[in-house]
Amino acid sequence: MSAALLELDGVSKRFRRKISLGDRIAAKLGAKVETREVRAVENVSLSVIRGETLGLVGESGCGKSTLGRIAAGILPPTSGKASLDGRPVMSESGRHEKLTTRVQTVFQDPFASLNPRRRIGDAIAEGPLAHGLVDHAGAVAYVAEQLYRVGLDPSYASRFPHQFSGGQRQRIAIARALAMKPDLLICDEPVASLDVSIQAQVLNLFLDLRRALNLTAIFISHDLGVVRHLSDRVAIMYLGRIVEIGPSAEIYASPKHPYTQALLTSVPRLNRHREGRRAFRPIAGELPSPLSPPSGCHFHPRCTLATDRCRTEPPQLRSMGSDRHAACHLAE
Numbered sequence: 001m002s003a004a005l006l007e008l009d010g011v012s013k014r015f016r017r018k019i020s021l022g023d024r025i026a027a028k029l030g031a032k033v034e035t036r037e038v039r040a041v042e043n044v045s046l047s048v049i050r051g052e053t054l055g056l057v058g059e060s061g062c063g064k065s066t067l068g069r070i071a072a073g074i075l076p077p078t079s080g081k082a083s084l085d086g087r088p089v090m091s092e093s094g095r096h097e098k099l100t101t102r103v104q105t106v107f108q109d110p111f112a113s114l115n116p117r118r119r120i121g122d123a124i125a126e127g128p129l130a131h132g133l134v135d136h137a138g139a140v141a142y143v144a145e146q147l148y149r150v151g152l153d154p155s156y157a158s159r160f161p162h163q164f165s166g167g168q169r170q171r172i173a174i175a176r177a178l179a180m181k182p183d184l185l186i187c188d189e190p191v192a193s194l195d196v197s198i199q200a201q202v203l204n205l206f207l208d209l210r211r212a213l214n215l216t217a218i219f220i221s222h223d224l225g226v227v228r229h230l231s232d233r234v235a236i237m238y239l240g241r242i243v244e245i246g247p248s249a250e251i252y253a254s255p256k257h258p259y260t261q262a263l264l265t266s267v268p269r270l271n272r273h274r275e276g277r278r279a280f281r282p283i284a285g286e287l288p289s290p291l292s293p294p295s296g297c298h299f300h301p302r303c304t305l306a307t308d309r310c311r312t313e314p315p316q317l318r319s320m321g322s323d324r325h326a327a328c329h330l331a332e
């Protein structure tokens with residue numbers, strides 16, 4: 001087994017709930033206002049091996065983006081450790097600064113990370129120049145190479161972000177991240193805001209880059225279908241916990257956890273004949289609030305198989321053989 005590049009060891013993240021204006025008024029009037037914590041990530045341990053792509057999947061609000069930010073060193077965990085090649089991705093001094101540029105992130109909204117008044121050539125060159133990956137003499141050729149690699153004409157370097165379409169901006173964000181020669185690329189819902197046809201183009205680009213550069217990546221999405229062909233392994237998250245993890249092909253062929261099974265049948269597909277014989281069935285109920293997650297198995301209020309044990313005892317991730325794990329009392 002190859003050594004892990006990224007290791008998350010018992011990582012948890014809690015946020016204090018924001019105090020609303022209504023709460024502040026009530027507190028001023030003497031009412032007792034509860035300040036509760038959001039348990040965004042609960043005791044997650046996983047590793048990513050060099051050269052592999054891990055898909056991280058779950059409904060909006062399940063904690064997958066928070067976990068991605070912890071892995072990238074953007075957010076400190078409340079407890080547990082995130083390390084890259086055995087070294088922490090974030091200072092343990094309490095100042096919480098990011099220690100490495102070796103992890104780069106592509107976000108859902110590339111506009112947010114591009115300065116609208118900065119030409120995209122400058123935006124791409126900025127990081128590599130600052131970190132000595134290229135000198136000023138080589139910067140023009142370096143930027144041209146990055147743009148060409150993501151399928152954009154190098155002459156676009158002099159344009160501003162607003163002169164590009166959503167798909168092109170996402171290509172620029174990918175070029176900018178790869179220009180830093182990262183060891184690990186984290187893509188957080190990179191196609192969620194794009195039209196379906198553009199989504200396919202960006203996903204194909206990612207697949208090509210993955211093969212050409214032997215990328216190590218975490219691909220975060222709410223849609224199991226999106227990560228299906230991109231990922232070597234898939235981790236399914238539900239309310240802050242990993243509920244199933246294993247090789248993609250096996251998870252899609254025979255999901256062990258009832259939530260994974262529900263996710264696979266909850267997305268209507270036009271090409272259903274290519275998706276096997278699973279009938280479309282939306283997941284019952286809403287994702288509960290992470291402010292007050294259900295006791296025991298967090299999924300029990302929506303699970304058709306739930307027993308009394310499920311309501312009181314949290315299931316642990318157990319081996320299901322061949323590098324597969326699932327957190328369900330009934331999975332086998």
Ligand code: SF4
Pocket residue numbers: 257258259297298299300303304305306307310315327328329330331
């Ligand atoms: S532990 Fe129980 S409630 Fe949770 S997924 Fe398994 S069967 Fe359903």
